[in-house]
Amino acid sequence: MSGPLRGGMRAMAQGPPQRSRDFRGAAVRLVKRLTxxxxxxxxxxxxxxxxxxxxxxxxxxxxxxxxxxxxxxxxxxxxxxxxxxxxxxxxxxxxxxxxxxxxxxxxxxxxxxxxxxxxxxxxxxxxxxxxxxxxxxxxxxxxxxxxxxxxxxxLRADVERKVHRLPLSHFDTRQRGEVLSRVTNDIDNVQTSLAISISQLLSAVLTIFAVLVMMLTISPLLTLITVLTVPLSLWVTRLITRRSQRMFAAQWHNTGRLNALIEETYSGFTVVKTYGHRDAVRTMFAERNSDVFHAGFGAQFFSGLISPATMFVGNLSYVAVAVLGGIKVATGQITLGSIQAFIQYVRQFNQPLTQVAGMYNTLQSGIASAERVFDFLDEPELAPDPDGTLPHTDSPPRVEFEHVSFGYHDDRTVIADLSLTAEPGATVAIVGPTGAGKTTLVNLLLRFYDVDAGRILIDGVDIATVSAASLRSGIAMVLQDTWLFGGTIADNIAYGRPRASREEILEAGRAAFVDRFVHALPDGYDTVVSDDNGMLSAGEKQLITIARAFLARPRLLVLDEATSSVDTRTELVIQHAMAELRRDRTCFIIAHRLSTIRDADLILVVDRGRIVEQGTHAELLARHGAYWDMTQA
Missing domain, CATH: 1.10.287 (Helix Hairpins)
Incomplete structure (x- = not known):
């Protein structure tokens, strides 16, 4: 089943929230943001x-x-x-x-x-x-x-900082579109609701208080008649908002689910079309779009009843004041001008109540979105980053895994009591079947996840005791999945070293053979590209990411299926570049192609999170074990 369909079924199984969990708490927290x-x-x-x-x-x-x-x-x-x-x-x-x-x-x-x-x-x-x-x-x-x-x-700055403090597991277990909906649509909705709500609520409270004082100076009896309708208005408002509040919470939940489906569908549009899931995706889109429609329509319908209901109750007091006020004028108890002013005050008194009731739908919608944003801000963060740093040196590091165990879930171990040593300047290749834990080792080395047991040492220093910035500043990584940011090709190459000179960028491009295709582009290295604009092939994108690693000048290099997207001829050229890139660096290579790992100093065969064989290419072939079986396959 394709990604969009699988993600859609997972999101539908969660179900929409019935109502805001803590309306008052979220509102107070939102107002405190103004302090x-x-x-x-x-x-x-x-x-x-x-x-x-x-x-x-x-x-x-x-x-x-x-x-x-x-x-x-x-x-x-x-x-x-x-x-x-x-x-x-x-x-x-x-x-x-x-x-x-x-x-x-x-x-x-x-x-x-x-x-x-x-x-x-x-x-x-x-x-x-x-x-x-x-x-x-x-x-x-x-x-x-x-x-x-x-x-x-x-608030946006807090959310952006929060993104960098969240563990990778947070994003691995959530749909990207749902997260994006919280940090974009929901914040925009909070902004609109906050501006409208604060202005109207402040005006309403002050107006009601001021008008009440003025009415008391004219006629306490007429004031009492006017105020008697307020409890009725509040009861009607509460009766309606209890229903609409659930609708607004469901509306923004369903909006997040719809955005998640759209993001997944367009990200994997080629896969969706290739496997003929267009009709299924359209059906799912129609269902989620319908959920948003029904929740939004219900929320607006019920909240829209508040204004006419409170206006009707307010008109009851208006009629009573007009009749009784006329009698008072006729009997000389009050002047015509005073009763005229009082009737205006009745309108001014009822107008804020009607106004607040009418905008309550905006307030509820904003609080529902604010609650989603606050939920994101309250997510468990990474443990405080240690203050330690790795020794500053240009020499390649020694990397050791000591009895490392790890699992993404408590009930499933991916790496079990694994130990290995990569000597300074050595190239260590990690091979094994899919799901064996090869990429997990890289995630642990970069501290995207922390080990459950054991230690990972670089030059004898436990990486758990140093800051992530210090650890990663000396590591460059080329992944199987390429990623280019919106900008020029030169900008993408310089991503690891923003202050690199133009000549250094061009030198890295030549070393990674980016020169082979870049001059055919409209503006050469200044051509604006992105990850999804279709201007570059997958192999060309990979060459740019390799050039990025060249320019970063790392002490430790990680290549995760780095040549999987290039053709055989290009791979042969890149092998020479890789050999130069690996010189005087400790390197970890994850690959399936024999040509990529043949010259490695140490080859580790991993299966089910354990090292089942290790040695050089020739040594492992001579054993006729698991590695030999893989080469034959």
Whole structure:
């Protein structure tokens, strides 16, 4: 079964998460990421307070303007020369008690019309306050964006550093697309959600508090009626979000599975087409795409119910306030301008609740992604790197494996009590059937994995006691699987020595016979290539990686099927280059071709993690043992 299909079945067996494990904990942890930028954060909060405070005062000032207009209109209709009290008594004498009650609650002067100057000054004051509030909110939004962007830069940097601290086993047991989805899509989603959520949540909390204070100064009774609907809104919101929260967690889990399938399919596209699995992959893609659709649709549908539900509950309080407020105006208990302001405050009070409820889907989506990123950051890391270093010398090292045992899993041993010695400057070839543990020995030598038992010594120093950088700085490796990075051919050759001169790069290219094909390319050594652009053949890529090893000038050289991708004629040429490359270096060769290992100083035949034979080529042939059987096969 192909890689994409096998990976897809493994991912489907895991199943989507039912819901975020710790919504509150992930949210708090995400907010704490802002603390390194506390100065910006505090400035954002201060500007929000200023903007909201000025915005909340606005309705009260507009209500005063309404009172000035209404008082002027009513006052103009009353006879001049009498006092307000006389006008009230006259209305009661006529039996118009409702009008009299209303007049008693107004600030009028009989016979005096509208003071348009006062109205104009009031409106200008309101306009000025709204302009300052808008400016404060605009600056606050800009600074908040800066704080969020810097936080995301820090988060991406933490993730990048985490990648280098994780053991190789972490990536061996996970699909590459799933890991990429966490460090790209999920972080982008966190960034969007954080910017929106913080802005709206901060604005909502401050607005609710400020509006509540202003409503209490107008009418405690009407304020109580407004607040009574809040528990109902919260209950409705909680009822809906409990369902949508599970949907968002499933949405991002399924997105990771879909990305994993896409990455595997395109990485192995030739294999998929060759073995006729296109229909199977399409079917699996349709299934995973459908999973993303249904989870995303369900999450958006349920979270989309929050806004209209809370708006409906809020309108109940709006209607109650309008009816009761009208009665209060008619009875003179409150002015028309005050009730106008109060109704605006009711809208302002309900709007943040509706707004927060409406953006809760964004918040849930962001927290679901944040939880996935934090899970990645919480993965067990490599043990702290020792401070020791290998001796600085240009001479080839002596390498010893002393009773080394290792297994990738506790229940399966790959290397069992293996001991070997590579003398300084010697070439040691490791041969054996597939799965015998040849590449595992190289992984242990480079400390991609730590041994379960025994020791590996270089010049008498246990590699477990030195830093990985010190160990690997003297080792060059040419693998069976080539890998080129996006850049020029010269950049790829200089990957092991970025400060190498141009002449040194060209010399390494000539030594590895890169010159044989590079001049036929558009820009020679400055031709831009990558691992998957199809410009170079597998053999040409291999020659570039060999040139990379030449330029690195290592003390210890590891060749893992380094000539497997080149033709026989090219291999003969490379053998001469390899001989030069191995000179004055300790070298480990893993190969199946007899021509590659014939001249090795020591050949180790490994089977099931044990050395079953060792000696030179001639010695092993003379024994007619396992090595002889391999050469005959």
């Amino acid at each position: 390194p930028h506390r100065a910006l954060t505090l400035t954002v909060i201060a500007l929000s307070i200023v903007g909201i405070a000025l915005g909340v005062i606005g309705p009260r000032i507009l209500g005063h303007a309404t009172d000035l207009l209404f008082n002027g209109v009513i006052g103009r209709e009353l006879p001049s020369g009498m006092s307000k009290e006389q006008a009230v008594e006259a209305a009661r004498a006529r039996g118009d008690n409702t009008f009299a009650d209303m007049l008693s609650g107004m600030n009028i002067v009989p016979g005096q019309g509208v003071d348009f100057g006062a109205v104009g000054r009031t409106l200008l004051l309101a306009l000025a306050l709204y302009l300052v509030a808008a400016l404060a909110v605009w600056v606050q939004a800009r600074l908040l964006n800066v704080a969020v962007q810097r936080t995301m830069v820090d």
